[in-house]
Amino acid sequence: MNKIGIIGDADSVIGFKAFGLDAFTCRTGNEASEILHSIIKEDYGIIFITEKLYKEIEDEVGRYEDLMIPAIVSIPGREGSQGTGLSNIKRAVEKAVGVDILFGDK
Amino acid sequence: MARLNVNPTRMVMTTLKGRLKVAVKGHKLLKDKRDELMKNFIDLAKEIKILREEVEPMLEDVYGSFSVARAVIQPEILEEALMYPKQSVNLIAGEKNVMSVIVPEFDYELNSNDSSDVYPYGFATTSGELDKSIEKLSDLFPKLLKLSSMEKEAFLLADEIEKTRRRVNALEYVKIPDYQETIKYIRMKLDENDRDSQTRLMKVKDMMLEEERQKEIKQNREKMEEFEKRMKS
Numbered sequence: 001m002n003k004i005g006i007i008g009d010a011d012s013v014i015g016f017k018a019f020g021l022d023a024f025t026c027r028t029g030n031e032a033s034e035i036l037h038s039i040i041k042e043d044y045g046i047i048f049i050t051e052k053l054y055k056e057i058e059d060e061v062g063r064y065e066d067l068m069i070p071a072i073v074s075i076p077g078r079e080g081s082q083g084t085g086l087s088n089i090k091r092a093v094e095k096a097v098g099v100d101i102l103f104g105d106k
Numbered sequence: 107m108a109r110l111n112v113n114p115t116r117m118v119m120t121t122l123k124g125r126l127k128v129a130v131k132g133h134k135l136l137k138d139k140r141d142e143l144m145k146n147f148i149d150l151a152k153e154i155k156i157l158r159e160e161v162e163p164m165l166e167d168v169y170g171s172f173s174v175a176r177a178v179i180q181p182e183i184l185e186e187a188l189m190y191p192k193q194s195v196n197l198i199a200g201e202k203n204v205m206s207v208i209v210p211e212f213d214y215e216l217n218s219n220d221s222s223d224v225y226p227y228g229f230a231t232t233s234g235e236l237d238k239s240i241e242k243l244s245d246l247f248p249k250l251l252k253l254s255s256m257e258k259e260a261f262l263l264a265d266e267i268e269k270t271r272r273r274v275n276a277l278e279y280v281k282i283p284d285y286q287e288t289i290k291y292i293r294m295k296l297d298e299n300d301r302d303s304q305t306r307l308m309k310v311k312d313m314m315l316e317e318e319r320q321k322e323i324k325q326n327r328e329k330m331e332e333f334e335k336r337m338k339s
Contacts, residue, residue, distance in 0.1 A: 047250065066262075066265060068210050068262065073254045076165055092151070092263075
């Protein structure tokens with residue numbers, strides 16, 4: 001049995017609380033990375049991070065990319081989508097194929 | 107291509123030939139694996155793109171309605187209303203094997219199956235906006251989970267593809283040519299040795315024949331002399 005966590009600013013995560021997700025509120029990237037490092041060993045299956053924070057701690061997240069669990073996923077925060085999620089996929093495509101053959105039109 | 111630093115002997119050549127065979131076989135298998143992974147990955151990436159483009163506006167919509175709810179309800183009451191969740195999501199993380207890459211597969215169960223039962227608060231102090239946003243979020247939630255597992259799968263696949271591609275290239279452009287070159291070198295060296303000993307043998311044979319002939323000539327001459335002596339006397 002795994003838990004689901006969400007890291008983000010208070011406004012973005014409050015709704016998810018109602019679903020029994022573990023919400024961690026923070027404002028800065030430093031706080032977010034501290035939280036991430038401290039909860040990574042617990043049995044979280046998915047950790048959602050709002051885009052703005054995700055961008056700031058991208059390198060830290062990258063360290064856990066090889067692990068099967070948890071899946072660390074960026075979701076748009078309250079500020080709206082900045083395309084981080086799609087650019088992650090784009091990066092994965094570039095890594096696998098060598099060139100971006102799917103989202104080249106953007 | 108660099109030739110391997112080995113002794114040019116028949117035994118080394120046999121070993122190398124075996125290795126070349128394994129390398130060629132492995133190359134073929136890895137290439138197949140890479141192609142299949144790539145096929146899976148491309149399909150997956152396309153799906154993720156579609157799903158993400160669907161989920162993100164929905165999520166923004168949810169945020170929007172939460173903002174409205176926040177504006178209508180006092181913060182303390184909102185905090186209180188959402189403080190103790192009634193609904194809880196149990197995430198069950200399974201494993202799936204895609205071309206020997208282990209990827210997670212998330213399944214979830216809600217501890218209350220009634221979809222109208224997601225509100226963790228009484229309706230007296232809160233407004234309808236909050237109900238709406240919670241409802242929207244509960245519709246969105248399964249999609250978010252699906253997206254998570256697919257993205258994770260994509261990252262893991264990308265990693266594996268990269269590794270496999272490197273291996274394929276290393277075999278194709280380094281290992282196999284190296285082996286071939288070394289085997290060729292050993293074969294040529296052995297042939298050279300063969301010719302060497304052949305000529306040496308021929309030479310020796312010539313020398314031995316010559317020696318024999320000389321001996322015979324000498325003997326003949328001696329016999330001749332003896333015969334002449336006898337004739338005189």
